[in-house]
Amino acid sequence: MTVRFRKYSWQLAPQELKTIRQTVFIDEQNVPPELEWDDTDEIADHFLAVLADNTPVATARMFNTLDDTAHIGRMAVLPEHRGSGIGEELLRHLMVQAAGQVRNIHLSAQEHAVAFYQRSSFHVCTEPYDDAGIPHYGMRCLAPTLATRHFVDDSVRPWPLILGADDKSWLIDSEHQVPELMDSLVGQARQRVWLYDRMLDHDLYDRQSFRDLLSWLARHHRNSEVRLLIHDDTPLVKRRHRVVELARRLPSAISLRLINEDYPPTEQPFLLVDRQGVLFRHQFDRPEGFAGFADSGRVKLVAENFQRMWDTARPSLELRELPL
Structure with a gap:
């Protein structure tokens, strides 16, 4: 499946990007609107994934902090397009954007999505915590340059950089x-x-x-x-x-x-x-x-x-x- 990615500021983001977040987080997961829409939207870059026919299917945001860290958040894929690899392509696109600019990448993962992020080199770095009534874990990738190189050079590595799971040198x-x-x-x-x-x-x-x-x-x-x-x-x-x-x-x-x-x-x-x-x-x-x-x-x-x-x-x- 061919997927393309477009980057926007919040001021110029199309309505489709906001509609995806409304559908996934507010309508499906019952996140209160006052928690979904926050001040971070104003400083983040927003990414929209579209199919070959320009159908919007997924979104995410990313921003950098002064401690040389990129923060990925609000990743959402429309229900009818899940399981097709779009989420993984979007995540890895964000990582490629960040690699070379920051030393590490952080995100907050819903409990059920931990394994999804581990497949792209993120490991758990916090105890579980509650966010909008949903169990979450903090996760990070401390080797974004190596991880993104692996996406191209060694795509069959199943658990890259995960202690106890990545069995390749x-x-x-x-x-x-x-x-x-x-x-x-x-x-x-x-x-x-x-x-x-x-x-x-x-x-x-x-x-x-x-x-x-x-x-x-x-x-x-x-x-x-x-x-x-x-x-x-x-x-x-x-x-x-x-x-x-x-x-x-x-x-x-x-x-x-x-x-x-x-x-x-x-x-x-x-x-x-x-x-x-x-x-x-x-x-x-x-x-x-x-x-x-x-x-x-x-x-x-x-x-x-x-x-x-x-x-x-x-x-x-x-x-x-x-x-x-």
Whole structure:
């Protein structure tokens, strides 16, 4: 089915766009009109999906915020056109529009639609909440560039970037892929994040988004465990680091140790997330490697190696003595 997409400001949006929202949200789902029509309409871009004969069939809106985030909302497909793939095409069109402009994409998903959004690389990031009497979950895609590339290069991947479900490896061949994959993994952690590298490179790890993801894990999951294992803490002593400061504020959940060089360590840095996720680089100073979101066998082997290195490692006395 051929579908085209048109973008409008709210002031120039055709009546058909508003009629679709009226039909789906107000008439079908009983959303109160005063909740459906809000001030966000004035600042958002509005998208209308039309068939080859110009029949309007679906709509959505999207706006960006200053924290480098795109927000998708008010996605609606007319009842007679559901199940034909129009909703997925519309969602992916919005993601392509946002990719390259923002670092992540957020949306609020009705409970029954969670799996629909997961098929396009969104993962759940909140507890369930009520919106207009309908159960919702917050969802996000933290790797929009990779996700949209996948739409073209690997359309058969069923659960892209979903921890425990995406069983295909993501090959890493450039630096910009590493933080996207790292954040996508850590953003879905519910128990542990184990990290091993030569140092906590500021460009890679001293990012506000990475710090916030670790903080959320440590604060919202009682038995969570973040372990940071490195060779050299000198750069951390000389220059402030967001993750190190977070670790010093949450010592019961986040620990940092220095490798014991008397016990031969591995020469490949890695990140482990829960029992399924792994990001593995072949060399300390190069980005090449791979990430897996459902690779429990490899995670188990790498975790055993990490545990051996961790058991012989020591705390950083220099960092402990620095003022907060």
